[in-house]
Amino acid sequence: MDRLLRTFPGLSPRRLSRLAVAGLFALLVFAGPTLAAQRPSLAMLDMLQPGQWEVRDRDLAGGRSRICIESGRRLIQIRHMREACRSFTVQDTADAVTVHYTCPGNGYGQTSVRYESAQLVQLETQGIAQGLPFNFRAEVRRVGTCTS
Structure with a gap:
């Protein structure tokens, strides 16, 4: 603190304390709500129930498949599952x-x-898999537990 006071001769210990309090207050006011609102990344996917899910292709009439997922995060890479x-x-x-x-x-x-x-x-996904483009839209619904 002495070094800081020597660097800025017009700065009194009392004024330095006030600046520190004002800085802390500004940090809490502006950054506090952001820090309090943070939640785990992709938390919405963690709310999905594990089990067997039916994937209904919205662009292909009758296009359906079933997948077993332990976490909703598996849906992110539905075309690159493994x-x-x-x-x-x-x-x-x-x-x-x-x-x-x-x-x-x-x-x-x-x-x-x-x-x-x-x-x-x-779900909507698009990209390249095995050298070929894909563009896929689907309704994905849990239909039960996974079968062995």
Whole structure:
């Protein structure tokens, strides 16, 4: 503190204390709400129930498949399910997430998931898998527990 007071001769210890308090107050006022509002990344996906989910392709009449997921996070890479990919979160709100991911040597994708309930989401994904483009929109609904 002595060094600071020597550097700024017109600065008294009392004035320095006031500046410190004002700075702390400004930090709490402006950064406090942001820090308090933070939640785990992609928390919406963690609200989805594990189990068997039916994927209904919205662009293909009658196009349906079933997948077993232990976490809603698995829906992000629905076209690269078994790949180890790097991801970047583009949007993360209480009812929607968008994630861009890159799978070295096997393409990339960007997936948006919109939450309707713990058993129903809307999914849109597009990218490149195995050298081919994909663009996929689906309703994804939990239909029960996973079968062995």
